[in-house]
Amino acid sequence: MNGGPSGFNNAPITRAVIISSVLFSLFFGIKGRSRKLGLSYQDLFQKPQLWKVIVSTFAFTSTPELFFGSYLLYYFRVFERQIGSNKYSVFILFSGAISFFLESVLLALLKDPSASITSGPYGLIFASFVPFFFDIPISTRFRVFGFHFSDKSFIYLAGLQLLLSSWKRSIIPGICGIIAGSLYRTNIFYIRRAKLPNFIASLFSRLSWPSSGSSSSTPTPRNVLGTAPSYATRPVERNYPSPLVGSVEPSEDSVAMLVSMGFDRDSARQALVQARNDVNVATNILLEAQSH
Template sequence: MCCVFVDHAPVTKGVLGGLVLSSVTFNLPLSSYRGWFDFNYSTIFDQHNVLRYIGSRSVFLDPKDLLCASILLYHFRIFERRYGSRKFANFLFGTFFLSLLLELLIIFLAHRQELPLSHHPVGPFGPVFALLVPYFCDIPRVTVTHILGVPITGKSFTYIIGLQMAASSLESFILASCGLVAGLFYRSNLYKIQSILRIPSFISSLINKILGSLVASAVPKDEVPPMGATLELQRQQHIEQLEQQMAWAQLQPRPPEGNPFGFGLFGNGAARDRGEPARPVPVTAALPEEQIERMTEMGFDRDKVLQALRVANNNPSVAINILLQES
């Protein structure tokens, strides 16, 4: 599933492929080694076997958890397509370690209060549930129908899958909660956590050289843009396509006086016929400094913000779309 349908999302494809392969491996041919992923309080705090704990958060051994996590990651591939593979990988990396720290804190406190947890589910619950935070905040909500007065949206199925995964046990619910808190913490960028917990450039380049050809998707010439799995995702993609078309349209110079219709598709045919470069669109008015600061607070460099505003003729929404496409 992950290799066929997850196009143009190499990180999602690699994560899904790794989870499926590791789960099948340790459930069938290497089932006798499942004990590698068992741990308790003594394993972590007395024996200091941190590698076993990190390994237990890297593979799903329960087929139900694997199925639910795969469905959620498949829905969340929209974020890799919108923000880029590198930002998406940094989000997974950062929320993975944030959720680990929260889980360790809960295990320590539970032991101090003499409330030992009966068992510890295996799998990367943290980053999977952390993705529910941008999914809730960034994907628009469109009501499809009502059941007993409760609005049902296209996103409801995703939330039900997450609830099914979290409701397996008290420990699973705790892991899911740690993932949600990690997602909120990373999204708010408290203490510049996004700059601290990120994959180094040389490591991402090395991984791309080693695994890039395995997870890359060929782009057909006559490709139809992939649409999201829910109505909200399709609507958001449609809006993005319209904004991108607006950005390209504003890049074209206006036709000269005496030629109101211009020549060519964008009214710049005369300049192309003469072999002249396209003239930049003049900026009509300066954007308030407050709006520029808002865009820089979103994580974009000020120089790139000013450049995108010049290209977008001081249209903030178009400029933000250009910055997201370049990131």
């Protein structure tokens, strides 16, 4: 279970976030300043340090945290592919802002100079576990020593490892992230309808390194984070291309990409045949089928 085809195809925002996290983490790790990262009551209310707030949004404080955090961010790129880079940017800003607000309130209530919160994009990662729990279907089940597992279990185990990596310092931002993801799912303030100006959303993709197979152009589905229904095969009445006789079988990467968005595998394959292997057109075909 890897969140769809490998690479950052149709996930430029995720690529930018991961690159930022890796660079900040390595830089402060090499400088031996990782332990100075994280937020405390003093950093926010007594001697505010803006640079520390910004850096602590991206940089992890240890190698295990960087490994598990980057892995989860990479997997959750499936949501950017599902809703598009623009709305995913809104999701990132919303989850980060709500998490930071909740963490600040908690530190203000504690008023304990020794209390601190670990560094890293915990808000985004754990907010993503909300749609992961509700919307990503289980495709494989198996048993190990009498215990039942699924392909989703590995993601939960990685999340648990990250949540407990710094004990209380990491549990607090993890819980705040889950709350932020839940608020986004309930569509508070109609947040799921919000969109950023296109030039702002595209700015993140320009800040990241180019990679083979990546594309900043994304499908424009009307689906939103928090809804990934099952799609049955239905005839579509829109004027999409008719499938060619003897057309080439759709590639597994294209089928996997649509499946990772929540579409049924057979419906995805049929839509790709009708769309002549154009993933964007196939996505629109499937979404049109949903609305009928």
